Amino acid sequence: MYVAVVGPGTATEEELAVAEEIGARLASRGAVVVTGGLGGVMQAASRGAAQAGGGAVGLLPGLDRAEANQWVTIALPTGLGELRNGLVVRAADVVIAIGGAYGTLSEVALALKAGKPVVGVGTWAIEGVLAVVGPEEAVERAFAAFGQRCVPTQRP
Amino acid sequence: MYVAVVGPGTATEEELAVAEEIGARLASRGAVVVTGGLGGVMQAASRGAAQAGGGAVGLLPGLDRAEANQWVTIALPTGLGELRNGLVVRAADVVIAIGGAYGTLSEVALALKAGKPVVGVGTWAIEGVLAVVGPEEAVERAFAAFGQRCVPTQRP
Amino acid sequence: MYVAVVGPGTATEEELAVAEEIGARLASRGAVVVTGGLGGVMQAASRGAAQAGGGAVGLLPGLDRAEANQWVTIALPTGLGELRNGLVVRAADVVIAIGGAYGTLSEVALALKAGKPVVGVGTWAIEGVLAVVGPEEAVERAFAAFGQRCVPTQRP
Amino acid sequence: MYVAVVGPGTATEEELAVAEEIGARLASRGAVVVTGGLGGVMQAASRGAAQAGGGAVGLLPGLDRAEANQWVTIALPTGLGELRNGLVVRAADVVIAIGGAYGTLSEVALALKAGKPVVGVGTWAIEGVLAVVGPEEAVERAFAAFGQRCVPTQRP
Numbered sequence: 307m308y309v310a311v312v313g314p315g316t317a318t319e320e321e322l323a324v325a326e327e328i329g330a331r332l333a334s335r336g337a338v339v340v341t342g343g344l345g346g347v348m349q350a351a352s353r354g355a356a357q358a359g360g361g362a363v364g365l366l367p368g369l370d371r372a373e374a375n376q377w378v379t380i381a382l383p384t385g386l387g388e389l390r391n392g393l394v395v396r397a398a399d400v401v402i403a404i405g406g407a408y409g410t411l412s413e414v415a416l417a418l419k420a421g422k423p424v425v426g427v428g429t430w431a432i433e434g435v436l437a438v439v440g441p442e443e444a445v446e447r448a449f450a451a452f453g454q455r456c457v458p459t460q461r462p
Numbered sequence: 463m464y465v466a467v468v469g470p471g472t473a474t475e476e477e478l479a480v481a482e483e484i485g486a487r488l489a490s491r492g493a494v495v496v497t498g499g500l501g502g503v504m505q506a507a508s509r510g511a512a513q514a515g516g517g518a519v520g521l522l523p524g525l526d527r528a529e530a531n532q533w534v535t536i537a538l539p540t541g542l543g544e545l546r547n548g549l550v551v552r553a554a555d556v557v558i559a560i561g562g563a564y565g566t567l568s569e570v571a572l573a574l575k576a577g578k579p580v581v582g583v584g585t586w587a588i589e590g591v592l593a594v595v596g597p598e599e600a601v602e603r604a605f606a607a608f609g610q611r612c613v614p615t616q617r618p
Numbered sequence: 619m620y621v622a623v624v625g626p627g628t629a630t631e632e633e634l635a636v637a638e639e640i641g642a643r644l645a646s647r648g649a650v651v652v653t654g655g656l657g658g659v660m661q662a663a664s665r666g667a668a669q670a671g672g673g674a675v676g677l678l679p680g681l682d683r684a685e686a687n688q689w690v691t692i693a694l695p696t697g698l699g700e701l702r703n704g705l706v707v708r709a710a711d712v713v714i715a716i717g718g719a720y721g722t723l724s725e726v727a728l729a730l731k732a733g734k735p736v737v738g739v740g741t742w743a744i745e746g747v748l749a750v751v752g753p754e755e756a757v758e759r760a761f762a763a764f765g766q767r768c769v770p771t772q773r774p
Numbered sequence: 775m776y777v778a779v780v781g782p783g784t785a786t787e788e789e790l791a792v793a794e795e796i797g798a799r800l801a802s803r804g805a806v807v808v809t810g811g812l813g814g815v816m817q818a819a820s821r822g823a824a825q826a827g828g829g830a831v832g833l834l835p836g837l838d839r840a841e842a843n844q845w846v847t848i849a850l851p852t853g854l855g856e857l858r859n860g861l862v863v864r865a866a867d868v869v870i871a872i873g874g875a876y877g878t879l880s881e882v883a884l885a886l887k888a889g890k891p892v893v894g895v896g897t898w899a900i901e902g903v904l905a906v907v908g909p910e911e912a913v914e915r916a917f918a919a920f921g922q923r924c925v926p927t928q929r930p
Contacts, residue, residue: 338848371867380806380831382776384864385864386697386701387697388575389549389697389698392544392545396852408571412568412575415565415567415568415571416547419565464694494692527620536650536673538675538705539708539709541708541855542857543853545853552697553694555683701857703884705857720884723883723886724884727876727883728876730876731856731876
């Protein structure tokens with residue numbers, strides 16, 4: 307499972323702590339974390355994932371791999387600017403959104419438009435977003451939503 | 463001035479009427495209308511613009527020009543799917559959003575992220591959106607916002 | 619019919635003259651000219667089209683409409699950098715390539731990959747390119763190739 | 775170092791053998807292999823890299839991760855169609871091209887345009903491509919070109 311963790315490049319301490327724990331929990335359960343590769347929530351989620359021994363893909367807005375934060379394990383420059391937000395969503399099976407920036411909102415909207423589950427922690431109250439209160443619930447809901455989507459119950 | 467008129471492909475009668483009048487008013491004042499080129503709000507805005515003798519650019523999600531509605535005067539297939547929403551925003555100086563679809567929300571978010579004025583008629587109540595009540599006010603606000611942005615007061 | 623005229627931003631006098639005449643001939647026959655919107659061949663083709671009273675769409679690599687040359691009638695910033703070459707190809711029914719730059723080569727390759735006719739004037743000798751000697755023949759071949767593609771002879 | 779291995783989805787036995795050995799040699803020297811994620815040369819290079827314990831990123835043209843070949847270790851749907859070729863190039867420090875398809879040509883052209891080293895094995899004879907005869911030389915040249923680009927000799 308690939309999970310996009312999206313949120314602002316400039317975040318509060320609480321948002322960073324939430325992002326890092328989400329990254330760690332996702333990685334410890336075997337999910338690949340996908341972010342926009344820069345700072346703030348993107349960096350914290352990548353750090354959590356990398357320190358838990360998992361993969362952290364960073365889809366960068368610019369053309370320079372060096373703009374990736376140090377915790378990204380696969381850094382891919384796209385040169386698309388904010389349009390790389392759409393690639394982050396396309397690369398993901400589930401999106402976890404943290405905080406309230408406009409870029410995050412674009413990712414929430416594109417994910418909902420594409421019919422992908424969106425779990426939110428302190429983010430935009432958009433219909434369709436599964437609002438949760440913390441990292442543990444966020445990751446639980448993400449796995450549950452992915453399971454509901456991809457492993458239909460098989461009855462005899 | 464290029465103005466993106468964004469809104470759902472399946473719209474209410476009221477939304478369609480609003481979009482058509484906005485397209486007509488924009489064209490009659492010399493603005494080029496940019497849309498996603500399909501039906502609903504996109505078609506209505508294009509019709510308004512074209513019937514007023516103006517230009518209606520359609521940036522299509524698919525690869526087939528034939529999917530453009532009949533009122534588009536310049537139909538450009540992009541093959542980017544929903545990512546063409548970002549191109550619609552980039553092509554615009556100002557965005558006028560109508561109605562409440564997720565695709566529209568992504569365009570509102572990307573425009574606000576890019577620092578472009580967003581005028582809204584019956585759309586998402588996102589901070590930064592200039593909410594108006596009808597077509598005339600929408601077009602007035604769009605021109606005013608563009609003017610504030612691009613024609614700084616020149617004092618002797 | 620939409621015809622992309624692709625070629626280098628820094629071109630020889632001969633290439634510029636060829637591009638301008640091609641733009642003029644295309645416009646006088648009702649085709650919309652699509653270019654990358656910048657200088658050199660792009661500017662010359664746009665000038666030819668605009669002076670003949672036709673449309674010249676410029677799909678710009680950057681985010682600033684002001685980078686378009688003055689002859690573009692519809693200027694659309696994409697912010698995609700060289701990836702906008704692919705959009706130029708997608709927007710076109712036929713591609714006319716002039717000169718030998720790498721960007722031009724990418725457009726030739728993407729057009730051939732997409733199965734679109736490519737007419738070449740002094741450009742890369744790639745299998746599949748219809749090599750011609752001048753503007754008149756280029757435009758003739760472009761219209762003929764488009765016709766073959768889109769209006770199959772219907773015989774009983 | 776990230777190396778794009780580009781080539782046709784339907785390839786000869788020799789091209790496949792070359793691609794697999796290149797993938798293996800790159801991975802054994804610590805490079806990440808980037809491909810378009812589908813079959814043929816893309817699959818062979820990914821298999822070589824994965825079997826050597828390395829990373830094989832697949833940037834897929836469609837929206838479905840399941841279209842990736844089984845050897846891709848990070849599979850990212852882009853939904854951009856052939857425009858994902860440009861992302862493959864942007865993700866790479868060096869490009870190794872195998873065989874003579876049009877998609878490959880577009881990647882060669884975009885890489886040369888971006889000033890990135892292109893090593894070619896049995897591919898288009900385009901000025902700027904470093905033509906080599908086999909996998910070992912291809913990988914040597916790729917590393918040498920990357921070194922020349924990024925680690926200038928510093929002498930007192």
